[in-house]
Amino acid sequence: MPGFSPPSEGWSPPPEEKHAPGPGGGSNGLAVAALVTGIAAVLLFWTAIGGVLLGIAALITGILGVRRARRAAAGRSTMSLIGAVLGGLGLIGGVLVLMLGVAIWNSEEFGNLRECVDAADTQEELDQCDRDFQDEVEN
Structure with a gap:
């Protein structure tokens, strides 16, 4: 191989360093x-x-x-x-x-919405519950 020469006599690889775990190790x-x-x-x-x-x-x-x-x-x-x-x-x-x-779930407005949704039978009634809830929250 070009550029490669074998190690000279007496050469040995460096010893591996081993550190004992200490502070930060x-x-x-x-x-x-x-x-x-x-x-x-x-x-x-x-x-x-x-x-x-x-x-x-x-x-x-x-x-x-x-x-x-x-x-x-x-x-x-x-x-x-x-x-x-x-x-x-x-x-x-x-x-x-x-x-x-939990505060929202226990609020009076949300309780009214739950009652309205439970009583609703059609999609239009559900939409009206949503509009009423939004009006209650805004006021």
Whole structure:
């Protein structure tokens, strides 16, 4: 092969360096799990499962990941912390959306709409229920 020369006598490949995990080293699967579930919680906060359940999961795994990193058993404490914060934000957003949904469901206007829809037999009656509901909400 052109441009290739065999190694000279006495040459040996460099020894592989092995580092023991110390502070900031090692793997922290909890950090990755916290970050992934935290991002999902923020993106899906408008759903009960996304905001509340994923937010709780991200918060718990983030806190456990930070604690593991502080014990120097693993690294990535910042990633764990970011996952926990995103999970908390997703949880807060999910709870607010859930509270808004419950407030709308229990409102007097929505109760009137449900009664009207239950009593309606034709599409025209359903359309009238919709118009009446919109008039109630606007006033």
